[in-house]
Amino acid sequence: MSTADDQGQTDGPPGTPPGDGAPAEQPGYGPRQEDEVSLLDILLVLARHKTLIVRTVLVFTLLGVTYALLASEEYTSEARVVREAQQEGGGLSGGLPGGIGGGALSGLGISLGGAASGLTPQAFPDVLQSREVRLAVVRDTFRFPGAERPMTYVDYINRPPSVLGTVLNYTIKLPWTLKKELSSAISGPPAPAGTMEMGAPTIPSEEEDEALKSITDKISASVDEETGLMTISVTAGGPQLASDLAKSFLDHFATRVREIRTEKVRERLSFVEGRFEEAEQELEMAEESLAQFLERNQNPTTASLQFRRDRLRRQVSFKEQLYSELQSQLTQTRLDLQRRQPVVTVVEEPVPPTERSSPRRTFIVLLSLVIGSVFGVAGAFLRTFVDTANQDSEAHDKLEEIRSAVIPAQWQSTPREGSGVGVGESSEG
Template sequence: MEKTHIPTASNNDEIDLLELAKTVWDKKRLLISIVVLFALLGVLVALVSQNEFTAGSTFVPQTSEQGKVGGNLGGLASLAGINLGGLSGGSEIPPSLYPKIVSSVSFKKDLLNATLNTQGNSQPITYQYYFDSIYRPGLLPLISKYSVGLPGFLIKTIKNNKVIDSPSNGYGLINVTENEFGHFKRLDNQVSIQFNEKEGFVSLSFSMPESLMAAQMAKFAEELLQKEVIEFKIQNAREQLKFTEERFEEKKIEFEEIQRKLANFRDRNQNLSSAIVLNQLEKLEAEYNFAFNIYTELAKQLEQAKLQVSKDTPIFSIIQPVTIPIEKSAPKRPLIVIVFVFLGLIIAFGYIFGREFFISVKDQWESKYL
C-alpha cells in the first residue's frame, strides 16, 4: 500500500529563510523607499535639533580621616568586599551623597538665581529669566509642545490662570511654583554629577545652549555644592564660635565696666588709708581679677573656636577646572541619522512580513470556510 507523507508540526513551524529572502527581494523597492524616507527624516531632525554645550569640572574632596575605622581593619574589610565607610563618626557629607544635594529643591532654587552673561545682553541675567524671556526652543520642541504635549499645555495654562493661595509659607515649608517646577525638570537633564568611589574624585557637568553659559552654570554649581558641603561640615564649629563670641562680648563689657570702676575708685582715694577704703579697694581688685581671668579664658576659647572652624573646613582639590567648551556635546547628528535608518529598517521589515503573514492567514481562512 502506498504511504502518503504527512507533514509534522515541526516541519510546519520551520522558517524558510530562502522564502523570507525572496519576499524581501520582491518588496525591495518598498523597503528602500521606507529606509530612504526615514533617513531623510533623520537628517531633518539632526539639522533642526538645537546645539548644546557641556562644561564641567573634576575635583577631589579632602575628607576628614578621624572618624574612620582603623586603617588596617578598613583595608582588610575592603579586600573582603565590605565597605566600612558608613561607620565613621565624622559630621561630614560623604561624596556619595553629593547627587542628593544637587537634586534637592533648595539647591535647584539657588541654581535658578545664578547670574549669567549672555551674548547680546550687556547686563547679567539669571538662569530663570533667560529661559522665561530670552530662550527660544528649536523646531522639534515646538512641534512636540503643540502636538503630543498639547493636552498637558492646555491643562497647565488653565492652572496658571487660577489664583491659588498656598498655605505652605505659614508653616515654614518650601513652596514650589508651577514655573519653578518646569525649570526643575529641565535642570534634571542639564546638571550631572558622578562620584568615582574607586579613585575618589567627583565629576560635575552642566549643559546649556551656549558655551559661555554652560561654563558659568558649571562653575556656579561647583561653588554652590562646595559651599553646601562646607556649611554642613563646620556647622557645629560655627555654632560653637558664635556662642563663644557672644559670651566673650558680654564678659568684655563686664570687664571694662569693673576696670573703669576700679580706676575711678583709685583716683578718688589716692591719699586715704582707712580700713573701709582698703576693704572696698580689695573687693574691687578681686572683682577685677576674677573678670580679667574669665575675659582672658574666653579670649583663648574664641581663638580656639576660630581655629577649629578653619580646621573643620573641607578642602577641595581641583583636578580639572571649568573651561569654556569649544565643541558642542549635542546633538550627535550622525548618530541620529543612523538611528533613524535602523528604525526605518525595522518598520519596513515589520510591515513587509506582517503584511505577508496577514495575507497567508486570510487565504487559509478563506480556503477553509469559503
C-alpha cells in the same frame, strides 16, 4: 496473496499511515515538511513587498534627517574635583592645654581628632544637585546665546516666548502646555518667595521654581568609588555658557560644602563671641566700679569700706579670669573653624568644549535607517500573514473577530451589500 498482502499492509492502529509509518508524499512537492520556512520563502516575501519596505525606510530616514538638522545644538563642559583626606581634630589629638590628654575624654564620646569625618565623596553629587546650590546658580548672571544682554538664568527661562515658540506650545507641545496649566490650577498660587523666619529655608518664587526644574536636567555628577574623584557635567546651548554654568556650580558647591562642614563650629563661634562681648562689658563695669570706689576712698579705715574694696577687687579678678578664658576659647574656635574648612581640590577646571555633545546627527540618521528597515520588514511579513489568513476561511473569521474587538464599530466601514440591497428594493418599487 495480493489481497492478504494489502490487508497486511493496512493493519495497525487507527491513524497509522500505510506502509512503514512514513509520512505520505504529495505529488510534485516531495515529503511533507510542516512548520518549516526556508530562506527562499523569506526572500520571496521581501521581494514581493520591496516597495513597502523601501517607502518605510525612506519615511523613517527622512524623519531622522529632519530631526538631526532641526534639533538644537548642545555642548557639555566637564570639571573634576576631589576631597582630600582631612583629620577632624586638626592637631588637638595630642592633648588639651593644661596637660589633659586627648584620650581622657574619648570615653565620654568626645572625639578630639585622629579620624576623618564630615562629608564623604559619595555625598558630593547630592550636595551638588541640592536645592540650595541650584537656587544660587539660577540667580547668577550669564550671557546666553542669542540674548542681547547678560541676564540671570531665571529671567532667561521665564522670558516671553517667540512667535515660533508660541505656535509650538499650542501645537506640538500642547499636551505639556495643558499639563503645566492644570498643575498650576491644582496646586494653587505659590508661596511667597523669601525667608519666612530665622533659620527657615528660602522659598523660591514661581519663576525660580521653573528655572530649578529646567536646570536639573542640565547637571549630572558621578563619583569614582576608588579614587573619590567626582566628575561634574553641565550641558547648555553654547560652549561658553556650559563652561560658565559649570564654574558657577563649582563655586556654589564649594560654598555649600563649607557651610555644611562648619555649621556646628560657626554656631559655637557665635556663642563664644556673644559670651566674650558680655564678659568684656562686665569686666569694664567691674573695673569702673572699683576705680570710682578708690577715688572716693583712697585710704579706707573702716572695716565695711575694706570689705567692699576687697569684694570689688575679687569681682574684677573673676571678670579678668573669665575674660581671659573666653578670649582663649574664641581664638581656639576661630582656629578650629579655619581647620575645618573643606579641602575640595579642583583637579580639572571647566573649559568651553570644542565639539558639541548633541545632536549626534550621523548616529540619528543610522538609527532611523535601522528602525525603518525593521518596521518595513515587519510590515511585509505582517501583510503576507494577513493575505494568507484571508485565503483560509477559519483564519479569516478569526481576523474579523479580532478586528471587530479592536477597532470601534463607528470606525468600521459599512458593508457594500447593504447599499446594493437598498438600490434593488427601490428599483423594484
